[in-house]
Amino acid sequence: MLTKTLLAVVVALAEMNSALASDGLYQKGSPVLQITNKKQLDKLINTSNHTSIVEFYAPWCGHCKSLKGDYEKAAHSLASMVNVAAINCDETRELCSSMGVKGFPTLKIVRPSKVPGRKPVIEDYQGQRTAGSIVDSLTSQMNNHVVKVTDATLGPFLEANNGPKALLFTEKATTAPITKALATDFLGVLSLGQVRSKEKATVDKYGVAKFPALVLLPGDDKEPVVYDGKMKHKEMLQFLSQAAEPNKPVDINAAAPPKKSKADKEKKTAATTTSSTPTEKQTAPVIIQGAVPIPTVHTLDKLRSSCLGDKSPTCVLAFVGDEANEKQKATQDVLGHLAELAHKNAQAKRAAFPFYAVPASNEASTLLLEALELDAESKDQVHLVAINARRGWWRHYKGGDSPSFATIESWIDAIRMGEGAKEKLPQSLVTKAEVKEAKEEPREEPEKQVKEQSNDEPVDGEEIKHEEL
Numbered sequence: 370m371l372t373k374t375l376l377a378v379v380v381a382l383a384e385m386n387s388a389l390a391s392d393g394l395y396q397k398g399s400p401v402l403q404i405t406n407k408k409q410l411d412k413l414i415n416t417s418n419h420t421s422i423v424e425f426y427a428p429w430c431g432h433c434k435s436l437k438g439d440y441e442k443a444a445h446s447l448a449s450m451v452n453v454a455a456i457n458c459d460e461t462r463e464l465c466s467s468m469g470v471k472g473f474p475t476l477k478i479v480r481p482s483k484v485p486g487r488k489p490v491i492e493d494y495q496g497q498r499t500a501g502s503i504v505d506s507l508t509s510q511m512n513n514h515v516v517k518v519t520d521a522t523l524g525p526f527l528e529a530n531n532g533p534k535a536l537l538f539t540e541k542a543t544t545a546p547i548t549k550a551l552a553t554d555f556l557g558v559l560s561l562g563q564v565r566s567k568e569k570a571t572v573d574k575y576g577v578a579k580f581p582a583l584v585l586l587p588g589d590d591k592e593p594v595v596y597d598g599k600m601k602h603k604e605m606l607q608f609l610s611q612a613a614e615p616n617k618p619v620d621i622n623a624a625a626p627p628k629k630s631k632a633d634k635e636k637k638t639a640a641t642t643t644s645s646t647p648t649e650k651q652t653a654p655v656i657i658q659g660a661v662p663i664p665t666v667h668t669l670d671k672l673r674s675s676c677l678g679d680k681s682p683t684c685v686l687a688f689v690g691d692e693a694n695e696k697q698k699a700t701q702d703v704l705g706h707l708a709e710l711a712h713k714n715a716q717a718k719r720a721a722f723p724f725y726a727v728p729a730s731n732e733a734s735t736l737l738l739e740a741l742e743l744d745a746e747s748k749d750q751v752h753l754v755a756i757n758a759r760r761g762w763w764r765h766y767k768g769g770d771s772p773s774f775a776t777i778e779s780w781i782d783a784i785r786m787g788e789g790a791k792e793k794l795p796q797s798l799v800t801k802a803e804v805k806e807a808k809e810e811p812r813e814e815p816e817k818q819v820k821e822q823s824n825d826e827p828v829d830g831e832e833i834k835h836e837e838l
C-alpha cells in the first residue's frame with residue numbers, strides 16, 4: 370500500500386521532471402528542425418547533401434531566447450535549401466559537450482564534402498546573430514553542383530552522360546541559392562546547368578525568350594520541355610521530378626526512433642514537417658513544408674495598413690500580451706493552432722483570412738483592446754479577435770481560456786460563413802486609405818494578402834530574401 374503510493378509519487382515526479390526538461394525553445398510547427406539525440410544529429414551530419422546550421426542552446430539562456438525569432442525567420446527563408454536545426458542541451462548534455470559546445474547559444478555550420486563519402490566540414494558560425502546575416506552566410510556556404518554552361522561547353526555538357534539534364538537560363542553571373550539547392554536535390558540523378566543570357570547560340574537553340582527560364586532535357590532523345598510555372602523551389606523540383614526522382618530529404622527519424630514518450634512524439638511531428646512523408650514517395654516526390662509561425666505585427670502603422678484600412682479584408686488578430694504572457698504555454702498553444710490552421714488552408718489552397726500576432730509592445734494592442742473594451746477581461750489570456758474594417762465589424766472569440774485547434778477552426782469557419790453576431794467596430798479605428806502608403810508598399814495591398822496568406826509568403830513584410838535566380 371505504502372509502496373504503491375510511493376511508487377506513484379516517484380512516477381509522477383519523474384514525469385514532471387521530463388516534462389520540465391523537454392520544454393525546448395522551439396514549438397511544434399516551428400520551421401526549425403528539432404534534434405533530440407545523437408542518432409538524429411549523426412544522421413543529419415553524415416547523410417545530408419545540403420549544408421546545415423545547428424544551434425546548441427539552453428532554454429533558460431537569454432541570448433538563446435533573443436535569437437529564437439531571428440533563427441526561425443532564417444529557417445523559414447532557408448527552407449528546403451539549408452537544414453536549420455536546434456538542439457536543447459539541457460536534454461542532451463553529453464552530446465553537446467562532445468560537439469565542443471562551451472557556451473549558449475553555439476551555432477555550427479555543417480558543410481558536406483563535395484566528394485561523396487568524405488567527412489563534412491564543421492565550423493562555428495561567427496557572424497552576427499540576425500536572420501539576415503545567418504541567411505547570407507548559409508546561402509554562401511551551400512555547395513554548388515551547378516555546371517556553368519556556355520556556347521562552347523554545351524556539347525560536352527550534353528554528351529557527358531545519357532541521363533536527364535536541365536538548363537537554367539539567367540541574366541546573372543552568380544548562381545542563386547535555389548539553383549544550388551535544386552542541383553543538390555538531384556545530385557547523381559539529373560545534372561543541372563546554368564546558362565547566361567549572353568550565350569546566344571544556346572539561348573536560340575532552346576528558343577528561350579525571357580529570363581530566368583528552366584528547360585528540362587529528359588534524355589533518351591526526348592524533346593526538351595520548357596517550364597512555365599513559378600520560379601520557386603518546390604514547383605521547380607516538382608517539374609524536374611517528371612524526368613528523375615530527386616534524392617529524398619534526410620529524415621532524421623527514419624531509422625529506429627528512440628522510445629516514444631509524449632514529448633518525443635511531439636518533437637517527431639515537429640521534425641518530420643521538414644522531411645518527406647514516406648507514403649508520397651511513389652508519385653512525384655513533394656517536399657512538405659511545415660507550419661510556420663504566424664506573422665507578428667510590431668507597429669501600429671503595419672496593423673493599420675494590413676487590417677484597419679477602409680478597404681481592409683477580415684483579419685484574425687491574436688493579442689498575445691507582454692513578453693512573459695507570450696511565452697506562456699497557453700499563448701504558444703493558440704499561436705501554434707493558428708499556424709497549423711494557416712498551413713492547412715494553404716495546403717488546401719483555400720483563400721483564408723490573414724492571421725497576425727499582436728504583442729503588447731505594439732501600441733495598437735492597448736489601443737484596440739481598450740476601444741473594444743476587452744481590457745476588463747483577464748489580462749493573462751490571449752484575445753482572439755476577427756476584425757473587418759471595410760465592413761465595420763469585429764468579433765471576439767469567446768470559447769474559453771484554452772481554445773483547441775478544432776474550436777478555433779470552427780469559430781473561423783463560422784465567420785467565413787457569416788454566421789453569428791458581429792459587434793460594431795468603432796469608426797475611429799478605421800483609417801482612410803492613403804495613396805502614399807499604397808505607393809510605397811504595393812506588396813501590402815489588402816486584397817492580395819487574402820490570397821497570399823500561405824506559409825511560403827509571410828505577410829510580415831520582414832521576410833529575409835535570398836538572391837533571386
Ligand SMILES: *[C@@H]1O[C@H](CO)[C@@H](O)[C@H](O)[C@H]1NC(C)=O
Nearest residue numbers: 407410411412413414415416
Ligand atoms: C556519423 O558521424 C559521427 C560523428 O558525428 C560518427 O561518430 C559516426 O560513426 C558516423 N556514422 C557513420 C555511419 O558514418
Ligand SMILES: *[C@@H]1O[C@H](CO)[C@@H](O)[C@H](O)[C@H]1NC(C)=O
Nearest residue numbers: 416417418485556557616617
Ligand atoms: C547525396 O548525394 C548522393 C549522390 O552523390 C546520392 O546518392 C544520395 O542519395 C544523396 N543523399 C541524400 C540524403 O540526398
